[in-house]
Amino acid sequence: MNNTQIKIPMLDLKLEYDYMKGEIDSAIQKCLAHQRWVLGPEVGELEEKIADYLGAKHCMGVSSGTDALLLSLRALAIKTKGKEFFDKSDEIITTPFTFNATAGAILLAGATPVFVDIDAESYNISIAEIKRYLETGGLNVVGIMPVHIYGQACDMDEITRIAEERELFVVEDTAQAFGGKWKEQKLGTIGTAGCFSFFPSKNLGGFGDGGMVSTNDDEVASNVRMLLQHGGKSKHEINHIGYNARLDTFQAALLLVKLKYIDRFNEKRRAIAEMYSEGFKDVGSVITPTAVPEAFHVYHQYTVKIKNRDAANEYLNKNNVSNMVYYSLPLYRMKVFSDNCKIFGNNGLLENVEGACSSVLSLPMEPLQNEETTKTIIETLKRFVG
Numbered sequence: 001m002n003n004t005q006i007k008i009p010m011l012d013l014k015l016e017y018d019y020m021k022g023e024i025d026s027a028i029q030k031c032l033a034h035q036r037w038v039l040g041p042e043v044g045e046l047e048e049k050i051a052d053y054l055g056a057k058h059c060m061g062v063s064s065g066t067d068a069l070l071l072s073l074r075a076l077a078i079k080t081k082g083k084e085f086f087d088k089s090d091e092i093i094t095t096p097f098t099f100n101a102t103a104g105a106i107l108l109a110g111a112t113p114v115f116v117d118i119d120a121e122s123y124n125i126s127i128a129e130i131k132r133y134l135e136t137g138g139l140n141v142v143g144i145m146p147v148h149i150y151g152q153a154c155d156m157d158e159i160t161r162i163a164e165e166r167e168l169f170v171v172e173d174t175a176q177a178f179g180g181k182w183k184e185q186k187l188g189t190i191g192t193a194g195c196f197s198f199f200p201s202k203n204l205g206g207f208g209d210g211g212m213v214s215t216n217d218d219e220v221a222s223n224v225r226m227l228l229q230h231g232g233k234s235k236h237e238i239n240h241i242g243y244n245a246r247l248d249t250f251q252a253a254l255l256l257v258k259l260k261y262i263d264r265f266n267e268k269r270r271a272i273a274e275m276y277s278e279g280f281k282d283v284g285s286v287i288t289p290t291a292v293p294e295a296f297h298v299y300h301q302y303t304v305k306i307k308n309r310d311a312a313n314e315y316l317n318k319n320n321v322s323n324m325v326y327y328s329l330p331l332y333r334m335k336v337f338s339d340n341c342k343i344f345g346n347n348g349l350l351e352n353v354e355g356a357c358s359s360v361l362s363l364p365m366e367p368l369q370n371e372e373t374t375k376t377i378i379e380t381l382k383r384f385v386g
């Protein structure tokens, strides 16, 4: 082991900045010249470009992925209930194997998250478990919130079918899957609303917080548009309990540059993932991600399942390979959720969620990472498993 060696990062944002430095710098200069910091021209331009890219009727820039989720849900409460917030008795089915903001947004919107188990291979919400919950009654369910975890699509055919049958809304948490697809459709455009995050580490990351809501529903769009600027169409006409949740001009300007590279970068992620999977092909104790054939996976994370995960994590760190555990704790074990959620499982246990939490490990996934680096990572993990 060589301690002077530089640790391979999960992501190298400095490298990405250098790669497009000229364009980034001139986008900043343009903002400095016009000084229109709040809802400047770049915000509308980004909304149009992303709507176009996704094939969505409307896109609204917001201040974070969390706000994208919250505002979508609030917009749906206003639309479907004629009320500002959901009631605690209103249930939204989601996964506990995600970042906390997914279910946090449900609580903020007034509803109750119902956590169901995930699929053991894709780590996405289990369609069978959604159905099983609805079959037990599930009369209070108002919507489903699938998360396209690690950049891979949930089965949107099944989710759409279930939702239509029960007249439920679907809010897609697309925070990890910008550019991902289910069959030919871009994620975030299949459900009632799609929610994106531009947090710097996301596959379309900005230079601070930011987010976007996409929808084909005119009323949801106009509600989100109001909610993000204090709840009204103008300063003197406030209809709803709103927020200051606008996307910054600066972020929009920088994201307009990064958007040009998103397809190229997603392809690079896919190539790195392929190299990893090839490298671990004959290593029985490293279970590589399952590629669902209908899903165009954008590998926000490349995540393996491995025995002795915590030891693997330590070994990689000691050998200068960054790695992360997403997620070590199911949301229902966090106090805010355990106090306010419903868990639907066998004897209260979500077996696949527990299994994933104790064995997943995400490896470095930097689109500009070279083959040499990917090889080093593969070899290091192979040395660990022996």
Ligand SMILES: *Cc1c(COP(=O)(O)O)cnc(C)c1O
Pocket: 064, 065, 066, 067, 098, 099, 101, 102, 147, 173, 175, 176, 196, 197, 198, 199, 209, 210, 211
């Ligand atoms: C990052 C993330 C969010 C929250 O996005 P922010 O922009 O950080 O608020 C929500 N859901 C998932 C699945 C995420 O990965």
